[in-house]
Amino acid sequence: MPSQVHDIPAELFRWSPKIAGHLLAEMGIKIPDIHDATEVSESCTDHKTSEYMADAAVLLDTQDGPWGVVVEVQRNDRLHDKRFTWPLYLATLRARHECPAALLVIAPQPSVARACAATIETGHPGYALTPLVLRPEHVPVMTDxxxxxxxxxxxxxxxxxxxxxxxxxxxxxxxxxxxxxxxxxxxxxxxxxxxxxxxxxxxxxxxxxxxxxSRWYSEDAQAWIAEGIAEGKAQGLAEGKAEGRAEGEAKSLLLFLEARGIEVTDEQRQRILQCADLQQLETWVRRAATVSSADELFD
Known part of the structure; x- marks a missing residue:
């Protein structure tokens, strides 16, 4: 199952589709001047058969017309299936929008990047696909x-x-x-x-x-905490029950952890939300100010 570290790089191209064109240009691909870019469907299935999904797909609006980019995120070297599906993704996007198309692979691990860059021989004479693999030198070092x-x-x-x-x-x-x-x-x-x-x-x-x-990070945390506590108190008064107060405390605790950048698993989230003991919740809230992980919260 895809993880957060797999999904986020693909989401970047939905958030800002135009970066696909900038990255390809850094990789030496000659693309006409780009006016705009939009996210398009990454589905590569046109009939009710097996469904094939790329991680993301972008359509660049260039001065010479549309230009498609299939984005794939690869975090391991298990590439057997990719050798068959990557050409499919590219051909489908090209046919669907009737435009040139390129395959851009995001593989942060150097050994995986090298494996991904290997040419895929399709079997048809003269038709081989060499994936474009993003490397550190293609991405600007942003310190401004x-x-x-x-x-x-x-x-x-x-x-x-x-x-x-x-x-x-x-x-x-x-x-x-x-x-x-x-x-x-x-x-x-x-x-x-x-x-x-x-x-x-x-x-x-x-x-x-x-x-x-960070001045804003600190203020963010205070804002999230205040919002969560206010919500909890309002809910408790409205319901007139301890359960309402407990639920509000639980929500404020989760908001506080989120504001501090501390990851919480689904199991830990459920444990917090299902706790009806106000004293225990208040103890966790106090601990949340200093812990470096959610596991420490429950020690």
Missing amino acids: PDAIAADPAMGVLSAMFHAGPDDTLDAVVQGHDKIAEADRLIARRYYDWVSALLPEAARKTLREKMKTA
């Missing part, structure tokens, strides 16, 4: 907060491929705050997606930097 705010989706890709040194993680913090000045919801999405894609060590470092260096 204004540039990140102007293109948050590319900022997420930059962090995924280049984050590690302090200056790039500092740029994530500054970029988050710059985005938050205009739209705090987009800022939360930017931070959440970057955090999900980083290695564990970099994720922890980023979380600490956000706590100490």
